[in-house]
Amino acid sequence: MRRITLNTLWWVLKPLLLALLIAAIAGCSGGDIDDDDGYDPGYSNYPQHKNLTLILRVVDPDGRPVGGASVWVGDHEDDYMTTSRLRPLGDGYPRQWRGWLANWTSDEYRVVINYPGDRDEFTVEAGKRGYWSDETRVSISDYEPDEIFVRDELVLVPKAMISSAQAQAQEPSQAETVAADADFERETGREPQITIGEE
Numbered sequence: 001m002r003r004i005t006l007n008t009l010w011w012v013l014k015p016l017l018l019a020l021l022i023a024a025i026a027g028c029s030g031g032d033i034d035d036d037d038g039y040d041p042g043y044s045n046y047p048q049h050k051n052l053t054l055i056l057r058v059v060d061p062d063g064r065p066v067g068g069a070s071v072w073v074g075d076h077e078d079d080y081m082t083t084s085r086l087r088p089l090g091d092g093y094p095r096q097w098r099g100w101l102a103n104w105t106s107d108e109y110r111v112v113i114n115y116p117g118d119r120d121e122f123t124v125e126a127g128k129r130g131y132w133s134d135e136t137r138v139s140i141s142d143y144e145p146d147e148i149f150v151r152d153e154l155v156l157v158p159k160a161m162i163s164s165a166q167a168q169a170q171e172p173s174q175a176e177t178v179a180a181d182a183d184f185e186r187e188t189g190r191e192p193q194i195t196i197g198e199e
Helices: 006-028 164-169
Strands: 047-058 070-073 104-113 121-126 136-141 147-155 176-179 194-196
Touching: 047 070, 047 121, 070 104, 104 136, 121 147, 136 147, 136 164, 147 164, 164 176
Parallel strands: 047 147, 104 194
Antiparallel strands: 047 104, 070 121, 121 136, 147 176
């Protein structure tokens, strides 16, 4: 009868332990990635974030600004409401938009791009009691720059003017987007805090 020595046992267990170590290392890589968001760990440059500056002109059918309207970006209700005065865009906004009148702006939002060819789409909606709400669609693709400006005009129609069916029949507009000017720089500490889309 042969006796198993410690040396023989070591040579038998060594390949088994090595195989277990390799399996453990392979199982740990990427373990914290959420597979449901479409992110592929093979793309080392992703996920990416695109910072947004959102600009709205919220008015009634006669073009008068509607103050005190709530704004929803995606599913998030913004902390700030529209103002009752339209103000022209100045320095810090794209040159071709300067002078455009707006009564709500925010630079608190960003979208996440998880893989090449990914596109984030969401709506920006404004609403106020006594008016039918209006919304615009925003679409951001992976090929766009890191700093993007978005604008649109939303028209809030008093509920006394049209019926619910007429209000619901109106299709959302498509927001206009433009890259930030080449010399644009965000102020220190003004990075967006709210992410739209799944990371």
